[in-house]
Amino acid sequence: MKLDPVDAVVVGAGAGGGVVAFILAKAGFRVVLLERGREIPFAESGHDELRSQRTTVLGNAFGPDDENHSRMIRSPFTGRYVKTLPSEGGYNNVAACVGGGTASYGAMAWRFHPKDFKMLSAYGLVAGSTLEDWPITYEDLEPYYEKAEQEIGVSGKAGSNPFEGPRKKGYPMPPLPFNKEATILAAAAAKKGWHPFPIPMAINSVARDGRPGCIACPHCVGFGCEVNAKNGTQNTVIPRAIQTGNCSLVTEAVAKEILTGASGKATGVAYFHKGELQEQPARVVVVACSATETPRLLLNSKSKLHPNGLGNHNDWVGRNLQGHAYSGAYGLFEEEVFDGTGPAARVAMCDFNHGSEGVVGGAMLANEFIRLPYLFARNVRPPRVPRYGPEFKKYVRTYYKRTVGVKGPAQEMPLWENRVEVHATAKDHWGIPVAAITTRRHGQDALTGKFIAERAAEWLKAAGATETWLQVAGLNGTGGQHQAGTCRMGKDAKTSATDAYGRLHSVDNVYVADGSLHVTNGGFNPSLTIMALGFRVGEQIAKDWRKA
Amino acid sequence: MPMTRREAAAAMAAFVLPLEAQGPADPPKLGFFTPNGAKLIEIIANILIPPDEFPGAGDAGVAFYIDKQMQGPLKHKLEVWRAGLFTFSSVAKHHFEGRSFLLLTPEEQKKFIDRIAAGGVPALRPIFDLIYDLTLQGYFGSSEHGGNLQQASWKMLRVEDVMGGVNHSNHAAPKAGER
Numbered sequence: 001m002k003l004d005p006v007d008a009v010v011v012g013a014g015a016g017g018g019v020v021a022f023i024l025a026k027a028g029f030r031v032v033l034l035e036r037g038r039e040i041p042f043a044e045s046g047h048d049e050l051r052s053q054r055t056t057v058l059g060n061a062f063g064p065d066d067e068n069h070s071r072m073i074r075s076p077f078t079g080r081y082v083k084t085l086p087s088e089g090g091y092n093n094v095a096a097c098v099g100g101g102t103a104s105y106g107a108m109a110w111r112f113h114p115k116d117f118k119m120l121s122a123y124g125l126v127a128g129s130t131l132e133d134w135p136i137t138y139e140d141l142e143p144y145y146e147k148a149e150q151e152i153g154v155s156g157k158a159g160s161n162p163f164e165g166p167r168k169k170g171y172p173m174p175p176l177p178f179n180k181e182a183t184i185l186a187a188a189a190a191k192k193g194w195h196p197f198p199i200p201m202a203i204n205s206v207a208r209d210g211r212p213g214c215i216a217c218p219h220c221v222g223f224g225c226e227v228n229a230k231n232g233t234q235n236t237v238i239p240r241a242i243q244t245g246n247c248s249l250v251t252e253a254v255a256k257e258i259l260t261g262a263s264g265k266a267t268g269v270a271y272f273h274k275g276e277l278q279e280q281p282a283r284v285v286v287v288a289c290s291a292t293e294t295p296r297l298l299l300n301s302k303s304k305l306h307p308n309g310l311g312n313h314n315d316w317v318g319r320n321l322q323g324h325a326y327s328g329a330y331g332l333f334e335e336e337v338f339d340g341t342g343p344a345a346r347v348a349m350c351d352f353n354h355g356s357e358g359v360v361g362g363a364m365l366a367n368e369f370i371r372l373p374y375l376f377a378r379n380v381r382p383p384r385v386p387r388y389g390p391e392f393k394k395y396v397r398t399y400y401k402r403t404v405g406v407k408g409p410a411q412e413m414p415l416w417e418n419r420v421e422v423h424a425t426a427k428d429h430w431g432i433p434v435a436a437i438t439t440r441r442h443g444q445d446a447l448t449g450k451f452i453a454e455r456a457a458e459w460l461k462a463a464g465a466t467e468t469w470l471q472v473a474g475l476n477g478t479g480g481q482h483q484a485g486t487c488r489m490g491k492d493a494k495t496s497a498t499d500a501y502g503r504l505h506s507v508d509n510v511y512v513a514d515g516s517l518h519v520t521n522g523g524f525n526p527s528l529t530i531m532a533l534g535f536r537v538g539e540q541i542a543k544d545w546r547k548a
Numbered sequence: 549m550p551m552t553r554r555e556a557a558a559a560m561a562a563f564v565l566p567l568e569a570q571g572p573a574d575p576p577k578l579g580f581f582t583p584n585g586a587k588l589i590e591i592i593a594n595i596l597i598p599p600d601e602f603p604g605a606g607d608a609g610v611a612f613y614i615d616k617q618m619q620g621p622l623k624h625k626l627e628v629w630r631a632g633l634f635t636f637s638s639v640a641k642h643h644f645e646g647r648s649f650l651l652l653t654p655e656e657q658k659k660f661i662d663r664i665a666a667g668g669v670p671a672l673r674p675i676f677d678l679i680y681d682l683t684l685q686g687y688f689g690s691s692e693h694g695g696n697l698q699q700a701s702w703k704m705l706r707v708e709d710v711m712g713g714v715n716h717s718n719h720a721a722p723k724a725g726e727r
Contacts, residue, residue, distance in 0.1 A: 047712025050689040051621075057685055058621040058693065066624065085624065218710050340710040373688035373705060378681070388596040388665065388680065397602070400705045 005281035006030040008541065009269045010288060011255045011297065014100020015527050016514035016534040017288030018233025019148070022240055023538030025247035028547070032280050033241070034253040034271055036289075037063040037096035039234065040103060042224045049372040052222035053095060053104040053481070056087040057374075062104045062224075063096035068429035071292075076417065076440035076477075083426065092323075092437055092479045094290045098251060099234025101290075101481055102527060106221030106345060106369055107202040107230050109154040110524035111145045111532075114138035114165040115354045116361070119411075119520045123360045129413035129442055130320055131360075134519040135491045135500035136536075138165040144532035149200075151240075152531060153208055153231040156200030163195070163350035173205045176214060180339040181367050181404045182346035188463035189349055199348045199366055202231040202528070211235065220343035221369040233531075253278075254430055257301040258285050258510060264305040266510045272430045284545050288513040288534070291321060291483035295420040295516065296435040298487070298504075309422075311487070311504035316497045318420040320485040321439055322521050325473035327449035328365070328407020329457035330380055331465025338401035344370040352408070352455050353523045360444050363408030363452045363523035365459065376400060382469045404465065406456040409482060410449045410473065411523050413442035418477060420486050439477030449473040482526050487516035502537040509545070513537040578615050585633065586611040587650055593683045595661045602704040603697070605687040613686030613695030625678070632675030639672055 006029075010021045013035035021033040045051070045061035053062055063069075066085040073084045073091070084091045094101045115122050117134040125131065146169050148154075158170035175198035178186060182198075189196035203220075206213045214229040228235055241247040254272045259279065261267045268281035287294045295318035299309035311317050348366035356362055371380055377396050380403060381387065385395045423436040453470040460468045490496025493505040502517050504510045513534050515526055522529065578586055590606030597605035618626050640649040640660060649657065664672045686695030690711070702708040 048690055048692070049711075050685055050693060057681075058617060058689075066621075087621070217712075219712060340707070373701060373707065373711070374685055377684050377688050390598050390600065393597050393600065393602075397704055400707070 001276065002279045002281065005268070005283075006032050007282065007545070007547070008032075008284040008286060009034065009280045009282040010286040010513075011269060012100065012288035012290065012293070012514065013098050013233065013238060013249060014094070014288060014290065014514065015102050015233060015530040016537075017286065018099065018102075018238045018241070019151075019531050019534030020286050020288060020511075020513045020538040020541070021247050022151075022237035023535060024542060025241040025244040027542035029246060029542070029545075031241065031247040032282070033238070033247055033249045034255055034269065034280070035098055035249065035251045036254045037098065038251040039098045040224060042226050042228075045104070045224045047217075047219040047223060047226070049374050052219075052372075053101075054222035055372070055375055056093065059087050060093060060095070064093075069096070070426070070428065071434050072423045072426050072436040074436055074438040076438050081423070081426075081436065090478060092292050092483055094292070094481055094483065097234075098238060098249065099232040102202075102232025103234050104222055104224055105232065105481075105527060106343060106525070107232075107527075108345065108366070108525040109149065109152070109156070109200045109202040109528040110364070110522075111164060111167070112138065112522035112524055112529050113163060113350065113353050116411075116520060116522035116524075117141075119361060122354065126360055126413050126442070126444055128415065129444070130416050131413055132488070132490070132495075132519050135489050135496075141529070141532050141536065142167065144535040145528065147535045148528050148531040152202050152233070152236050152528075153204060154200050154202050154528070155205035157198050160197035161195065161348075161350055163353060171200060173208060176201060176203060176205045176343070176346065178346050179341045179344055181337045181344070184337060184463050185367055185404070185406070185459065186347045189347075189459060192459070192462050194349050194351045194459075196347050196349045199345055201343065203343065204229040204231065209236070214343070216341040218340050218342045218344065218370045219372075221345070254432070255289070255297055256430065256432055258287070258297065258310050260301070260303045260306060260310065260507070264507065266310070266507055283509060284541055285510045286513050286537070286541065287510065290514055291479055291486045291516040292420050292435050292437065294512055294514055295486045296422055299420075299422045300433055306507075310510060311497055311506050313506045314494055316488060316495065318486050319416055319418070320414040320488055321418040321420055321437065321479050321483060322412045322414050322485040322518075323477065323479040323482045324363070324409035324521060325412050325441060325445040325449045326407055327363075327410050327453040327456075327470070327472045328368075328405060329453050329460055329468050329470050330382070330403055330405045331457070331460030331463070331468040332382070332399055333402045333404065333465055336401045337404050338370075342370055344368065352452060356451060359448050359451045360413065361411030361520075361523055362448060363410040365406055365408040365452065365456055368405035368407060371403070371405065373400070376403070380405065382467055404460060404463070406459055407471070408452045408456065409523055409525060410445065410452045411521060412477070413444050414485055414520060415440070415442055437479070439479060441473065441475050441477045445473060446475065482515070482521065484515035484518035484521040484526060487512045488519050489517045490519070501540040502533065503540075503544075511537055511541055578612070579619050581611060581615045584650060586615070588633070588637070589614060589679065591650070591657055592661060592679055593687070595658050596680060596683050597687055603700045605683045608687055608700040609691075609695045609697040610683050610686035612697075613689070613693055614682050616694035617682075628674075629678065632678060636672055636675050639669060643669075
């Protein structure tokens with residue numbers, strides 16, 4: 001059915017799309033915000049480790065569901081495709097619900113380091129990688145980081161991280177207090193001459209905006225918040241967008257393709273809703289579906305004038321998929337360090353984000369979120385401990401509360417071969433070709449990962465760990481929850497998918513507003529950067545497409 | 549000696565009832581596991597996480613967990629599961645010259661599991677890895693899913709006060725702004 005035309009249709013109500021919808025609705029645009037998932041109330045997701053965003057063994061409480069959303073994952077080594085479900089490893093899942101990943105994320109709210117925007121200038125060419133500078137600098141994005149921190153709500157301590165780029169304004173809330181392990185780690189880091197500080201979090205440390213402060217429960221990353229103290233787009237900008245009266249949110253709306261007219265411009269979006277195909281005409285289309293689903297939608301939007309998919313005149317759509325080469329270390333302690341308080345990840349340092357010998361980029365290092373029992377038993381064990389039997393059980397029992405993890409999202413080198421395509425034959429429930437994903441890591445990532453893991457172990461030892469072991473990222477890549485890079489921004493239309501404002505080079509009324517835009521992915525969790533880009537892209541659209 | 553299809557089906561039925569024969573899931577009653585199938589899982593789970601002052605994984609209801617989930621979210625693994633258990637029982641029988649795994653001495657059972665875990669019986673590695681993962685899930689996950697009876701593992705870890713599941717939370721409702 002053809003619906004009444006609107007000014008803008010935004011596909012994807014996650015970190016980027018929620019922000020763009022808010023900016024446009026506030027600017028007076030009539031906006032339709034499409035989301036393939038739905039709202040997930042806390043009562044439904046609860047505190048169930050086995051269905052959390054981190055442990056999807058019994059399905060993912062935040063979507064997508066296994067029945068309708070498979071993908072084809074291709075081995076970079078054998079070329080073989082394997083049908084993969086959302087609850088299975090390797091799927092590259094982010095979530096499919098109102099708020100997207102921000103409904104259940106750990107909520108670290110990082111600004112990227114100024115050098116993260118200039119990786120090519122800082123490090124030079126890396127053989128085999130498409131490493132490049134962003135078309136914008138930290139200074140260009142700084143005002144938008146500030147908007148994201150204020151609108152979404154971030155707690156933190158301005159000035160406590162000496163490596164952070166200059167900021168004009170402090171955080172709207174003081175930092176959450178340190179837990180026991182953060183207290184121990186912070187003292188040890190300071191003694192080493194490093195620079196520990198409280199992690200900025202999109203979590204209320206005090207009541208704000210009619211929602212309470214954090215109650216320090218141990219179920220944070222991977223869960224919805226029981227008291228709604230965690231701030232994502234689902235409880236901030238999206239309701240504010242709707243409140244303007246200019247934005248309608250349509251959930252369980254599965255985008256099929258972006259429609260184009262005779263001139264090649266987009267005319268709207270076709271989507272399935274409750275079994276019916278709908279056409280939403282719009283002057284502007286914003287694609288914010290994640291670094292996997294955004295290129296999938298563009299590549300599935302083929303027409304005579306766009307035979308290779310929308311915006312894909314140069315084969316750059318879907319390329320350079322990257323995530324993070326997460327690496328770190330665990331340490332065992334003589335005393336109990338687990339105090340059961342969440343979000344647990346409380347202390348970080350940025351001493352190793354840049355400028356280390358033999359490393360391209362690096363990562364911030366932070367203590368881990370609480371290791372819940374199943375994941376602890378499965379993944380957190382020194383190599384000397386067997387994986388089952390009496391000794392294993394004794395280890396789990398003795399050390400569950402005496403283990404600290406420190407790790408960092410090590411920067412990955414972007415690779416041209418790492419890509420999202422649409423599969424030739426595999427289709428989803430609605431008959432739409434599924435995403436086919438190929439990723440592997442560059443050899444440099446293993447060096448960066450090892451370096452970061454060794455610093456993590458050094459930190460743990462300084463804090464009194466009696467035994468440490470490393471976990472270094474392997475060669476099998478995954479965009480994972482931090483997926484990025486597949487519609488790179490750039491000044492040169494030959495070597496990027498969008499301009500510096502997220503507008504497709506080859507279609508002037510289609511914009512991208514998610515992690516796909518990232519040229520490189522920084523040594524940090526990417527959500528605040530995605531939100532900041534959302535503010536910047538949204539404001540630009542409001543300027544470019546202002547009503548006459 | 550290769551089995552006929554009929555023999556294979558009969559051997560498989562010794563562990564898992566056909567789907568149409570299942571009653572409604574009502575843990576801790578078994579839904580589609582036969583008593584022998586459940587027994588096999590209990591034995592292996594108790595080798596993986598053996599009883600001491602705290603229950604072993606078999607005693608803590610891992611078989612109930614698997615039984616319940618194979619009829620729910622893990623339905624897509626059902627065929628792999630059935631085939632894996634069948635392979636397990638037949639390879640074990642072959643290995644012990646016709647004796648069923650269930651009838652071996654505990655020492656023999658443990659030795660056989662050790663051998664599989666060490667890679668000595670490649671054909672059984674996939675089903676072993678699946679049983680292993682499901683055992684950890686059933687033992688350490690919320691008891692709402694059928695395992696972790698009486699929160700046995702959470703009590704062992706001394707976290708029963710702070711862990712939650714789908715339908716309950718152990719935290720008192722906070723007042724706005726309180727922390």
